[in-house]
Amino acid sequence: MKALFGIALTYPQLVQADDFTSASVLSWEDSAQDSFFRTSIVMTNIVASQTGQHDHIMTCINGWYETQALQAERHQQIRTVMAQYPDLHPQAIILAVIQDACGSFGEE
Known part of the structure; x- marks a missing residue:
């Protein structure tokens, strides 16, 4: 989770929100949470694929999130x-969890 702290220290405006927080998402139904997580993870993977510098992250996310069983496990995580x-x-939480598993977008 050191990635989370790195993000929080480097970009505090991105990880702190008055009206949209992790608590807000956790108050949603599980199916809505799952949809939000899935969309966020797929978009992170698209960003990784488009930069040309983060193929290792894209490959990792593909394996990390490959099956329905893994998706359910990642959502719970x-x-x-x-x-x-x-x-x-x-x-910020979702990105930190992904970076903890697959590496930082800041590293090459």
């Missing part, structure tokens, strides 16, 4: 971290 940091922006 994200929920757990969100519960630990309810005041942070949910996108």
Whole structure:
């Protein structure tokens, strides 16, 4: 989770939100949370694929999120971290979980 702290220290305006927090997302129905997580993870993978510098992250995300069973496991992992940091922006949590598993976008 050091990635989460790195993001929080480097870009505090991105991870702190008054009206849209991880707690907000956790108050949604599980199906809505799953849809939000899925969309966020796919978009992160698209960004990784478009930069040309992060193919290793794209490959990792593909394996990390490949099956329905893995997706359910990853969603639960994200929920757990969100519960630990309810005041942070949910996108920051999702990115931190992905970077913890697959590496940082800041590293080459």
